[in-house]
Amino acid sequence: MIQLTEETWVADIVKEVPKTGDLFRKLRIDFCCGGKIPLREAAANRGLNASELLAQVHEVVESQAQHKQMQPSSLETKELIAYIQDTYHTRLREELSALMPYVTKLARVHGERYPHLQRVNELFTLLKLELSDHIQNEENVVFPMIQAFLQESTVERANALNPYVSKLQDEHQAVVELLKELRLITNGFEPAQEACGTHRLVLKRLEDLEADIFNHILLENCTLIERTRQAHLIIKSTT
Secondary structure (H helix, E strand, O other): OOOOOOOOEHHHHHHHOOOHHHHHHHOOOOOOOOOOOEHHHHHHHOOOOHHHHHHHHHHHHHHHHHHHHOOHHHOOHHHHHHHHHHHHHHHHHHHHHHHHHHHHHHHHHHOOOOOHHHHHHHHHHHHHHHHHHHHHHHHHHHHHHHHHHHHOOOHHHHHHHHHHHHHHHHHHHHHHHHHHHHHHHOOOOOOOOOOOHHHHHHHHHHHHHHHHHHHHHHHHHHHHHHHHHHHHHHHHHHO
16 A cells, blocks of 8 residues: 555545545545545645544544454354444445445446446445345344354254344345446456546445455354354254
């Protein structure tokens, strides 16, 4: 990553750390077509203190770095579920809501020139709907059932849990298929050479979202759900 200073162009900051786009959008700082100016100048144009704005940028950078450094697979089940909810589910809700206006605007403004952006908007809308329902069901129903089962593993609880876990994995696969199509139609989230700043931001954040979702699904499938499978095997071997 390049060193971010008050002299770094706003557009370059968003290119390096796409989540800063939310910060600039909130502060009404143009990071797209008007982003080729130093952060210092952008701050002055909005009557903001440049050093304070830079500090806010670094807070976003630090937040992303801390998220990537976590190794949650060794956590106990209760802590693991809390980690999934507090980290992945919270971030996912925030990013899906924050990214939706960008995706919609991109399809509206540039959809005629890049027709595939209409499909990107459709897929992202489906993804948002699917994931919103999915994580709500996990938190309200499936996670409490998993935690209860792993605390006291009985045949009855295993039989009750199995259909929910199967549905969970089917939903994971459905999300993966949506992401695969998004990657395919965007040429691996690669923007055209002439693409504007917003176009580049959307594709980069979609790529980051894809990575986050894959890590999220991997953690659930290979750690949390695998623990339920192992517990179920133990029950079978003793009955």
